[in-house]
Amino acid sequence: MKTSVLVVGGGLAGTSAALFLAWRGVDVTLVEKHPGSSPHPRAVGFNARVGELLRAVGLEDRLPPSRVGKGFGIRRVRVSSLVGERFEETFWSPPEQLSDIEYSPSKGVGVAQDRMEPLLRDAARELGADIRMSTRMLEFSQDDDGVTAIVQGDGEPYEIRADYLVAADGHRSPIREGLGITRTGRGYMHTSRSVLFRAPLEEYLKDGIGQFVVDGVGFLTTYGDGRWVLMLEDREYTEAELLARINQAIGRDDLDVEIITTGRWTISAGVADQFSAGRIFLAGDAAHTLPPSRGGFGANVGIEDAHNLAWKLAAVVKGESRPSLLDTYDAERRPVASLCHQQIFARNDGHNRDQAPEDAELIDNNAMHYGQLYRSAAVLGAGPELPPAQLPEQWNGQPGTRAPHVWIEPGKSTLDLFQRGWVLVADHPQWEEAAKPLGIQYERIERLDVFGLSEKGASLVRPDGYIAWRSVELPDDPAGALATAFRKSSAGTR
DSSP: OOOEEEEEEEEEHHHHHHHHHHHOOEEEEEEEESEEEEEOOSSSSSOHHHHHHHHHHHHHSSSSSOOOTTTTSEEEESSSSSSSOOOEEEOOGGGGGOOOOOOOSSSOOOOOHHHHHHHHHHHHHHTOOOEESSSSEEEEEEEEEEEEEESSSSSEEEEEEEEEEEEEEETHHHHHHHHHEEEEEEEEEEHHHHHHEEEEOOOGGGGSSEEEEEETTTTEEESSSSSEEEESSSSSEEEEEEEEHHHHHHSSOOOOOEEEEEEEEEEEEEEESSSTTTEEEEEEEEEEOOOTTTHHHHHHHHHHHHHHHHHHHHHHHSBOOOGGGGGGHHHHHHHHHHHHHHHHHHSSSSSGGGGOOOTTTOOOHHHHHHHHHOTTTTSSSSTTSSSSSGGGGHHHHHHHHSSOOEETTTTEEEEGGGGGSEEESSSSSHHHHGGGGGOEEEEEEEEGGGGGOTTTEEEEEETSBBEEEEESSSSSHHHHHHHHHHHHTBHHHO
């Protein structure tokens, strides 16, 4: 069989890639060796930037909003037990540094990974993605014209021929290993055991704290749906021992506790030294293994990988852009992954800070979510003097930054104007005329100040909601300036 894009791996990154590609009208096939999602919930929830991406494809109303407190990330405290004495609380962003600024029209997604994946999978299928569970990739090869994969489901092995392949096959990634791509980072850290259980403990969550470092026991956290996980040292436990540890962590033994499942986890950290090789692209854990943190870097960053890659693949597959556009995926996403790796170890988030670089600057959580900078050939004017990330209010519409959020009418954000295609934001008839022959959507808005523009300026926003180029003032030849910027940033074939 033939497909435009083959995605290998049906976790969050792979399923998101299939969803975003199908939404953009790309013929996409996904193969996943397991019959369904892991019984372990893993990721607790998803940040508001991911909420924005799902809002654009029409999924926001299907997903419960996050209950995480504004600006805090997930709150964590050291305790003698869940019901016992509480000691110091550790913050991702200290309360005194929190801002009242609203950064996003979305609130994040308050659902665990094992329930998020089926929602994304169903939505991708509704949009036309061919998703094949219980199907394992046996081998792959690539040439100048495409990628060939041999896969096997319930029957005999068969061949899939694709123009491009997205490797979202996990942190051990046979595809990455087969390509000989190395990784840089902390490496192996430790191995832990987990016990997933259900218990009526909602009354202990009223103050908004959801993570507990329990002295002498381990790490306890909630999934917000009645399920909890307790992380323990790496050894074998009987069911009776597990129940005793759970009761010790809770601080009482009179509750109805249901043990759901157990797990063994290897915690490591590393970023692939390249995110692509020929027609194959790494995404999610295959590209970067980022240990659990309140920044939610593993799951959220993987979904954002898929989003960044999907619009570029769509443009190339449809013949709108030259293949050189795909080179910007590595240029944009690998520095983000490396910055996330640094930030995990630069702060007190349950990992060994002593091994963090001494000069590692602590970057606010909201800056990491909304204020990261892209530098690539798809961005014109992101100079070396700009920081890799800062708070949205510290930016002013520079190319390479996420387009800013402001409400333009009740229920409609500036961000709702983007992600479907290229958009020119301006408020001047000459810009509107310049956009028409290029097929660029023109959006007239009055709040040009948030884009750092004069009343005659314009910003060109990419299909992922990032600013590709801007002209602060009206140039002598608006049509020529826009055409040149569009051709360069989109690697356009027109």
